[in-house]
Amino acid sequence: MKPGKVDFTAIPDDGVTWTLLGTLYLRAYESHLPRPILGDHYAVGAVERIEYDFDKLKRRVKPSANQFLVALRAVQLDDWSRAFLEREPEAVVVHLGCGLDSRMLRLDPRGARRWFDVDRPHVIDLRRQIYPEQGDYTMIGTSVTDEGWLADLPADRPALIVAEGLFPYLAETEIRRLLRRLTDHFPSGELLFDGVAPWMVRVSKPFVWSTRDGQDIERMNPRLTLAEQVPITAHRDRIPTRGYRACYGFLNTIPAMRNSSVDYRFTF
Ligand SMILES: C[S@@+](CC[C@H](N)C(=O)[O-])C[C@H]1O[C@@H](n2cnc3c(N)ncnc32)[C@H](O)[C@@H]1O
Known part of the structure; x- marks a missing residue:
């Protein structure tokens, strides 16, 4: 990691960019637990480097409760990524909407x-x-929805495409075109991302796109085949705090809550 402070205050207030600090902060917060799920100590180093009013951010992201959401999602996508990269050592990785992850x-x-x-x-x-x-x-500094940036990436190898905390901020037509460009460019690979349920779009303002289940995506792009869909509560046993583990257990019994955020793995 590079030395020196980074000024985040110059970042445009577009309603979405600050969210990357929220997820970074939650991962850093979670890594301080005695038995963290993800334990992202790089996030701690990054937070220490950034000039920002983290007390204000803390009030907004409520880390005691939300650290587990972010850690469970990240660890699921990391586990799937590792497994794919072990099977496909020559694969390229395309990490969309990487933020400061x-x-x-x-x-x-x-x-x-x-x-x-x-x-x-x-x-x-x-x-x-x-x-x-x-x-x-x-x-690569570009909107993922822009055409052209993919042209310089190798097209002769499988690809691992990861989009964490990104698709809910994009319009459906943008996602459809992006997925088409990706599956046209790479010969094969896996696509990993998280999606939110329709009711989440109604209550969370920056979200614009939701999906009911993985079949929606197969219909959107027939080259994609659903391999797994895992609700955020599925790995609640990994939560080290008994109270929150019980809380996630309760949420898991309510379909709308269980499916509020789902991790998806597709092959193509
Ligand atoms: C919730 S943050 C997630 C960041 C990171 N994946 C993480 O988990 O910490 C959403 C990210 O999506 C990025 N993003 C949103 N729309 C984008 C677009 N059209 N093109 C590229 N990135 C975009 C934002 O800049 C931000 O970094």
Whole structure:
């Protein structure tokens, strides 16, 4: 990680960009637990580097409760990623809407594989101040919905495509076109992402896209085959705090809550 402070206050207040600090902060917070689920110590280092009113952010993201949501989601996507990369050592990784997430350090600490982290240009400008671009690791500053950025990526190998906390912020037509471009570009691979239920879009303002289940995505792009869909409460046994474990157990009995956030794995 690079030294020196990073000023986050210059970031445009577009209603979405601050969310990357929310998830980063929650991962850092969770790593302080005696037995963390994810234990992302890189997130701690990144938070320490950023000039921001984290007390205000803390009131907004309510870390005691929400740290588990973010850690369970990240660990599921990390576990699926690791399994795929073990099966496909030559695969490239395309991490969409990466924000300030340290997934490349968690999964490929020596920068040994072709790995592309993609987010909007102002986010990538910040990211470059925190994480070095080394080895075969590349950052791309673009909207994922722009055409063209995929053209420079290798098209002759399988791809692991990960989009965490991204699709709910995009319009359905944007997601459809993006998925089409990805499955047209790469010969095969896996797509991992999380989606929210329709009622979440009604109550959470920045969200615009929801999905009822994985078959919606297969209909959207017939090249994608649903392999697994895992509700956020599925791995509640990993929660180290008895009270929150019981709370997630209760939420798991209510279908609307269980399916409020679901992790998806597709093959193509
Ligand atoms: C909730 S944050 C998640 C960040 C990161 N994946 C994580 O888990 O910490 C949403 C991210 O999506 C990015 N994003 C939203 N719309 C985007 C777009 N059209 N193109 C690229 N990135 C986008 C935001 O800049 C932000 O980094």
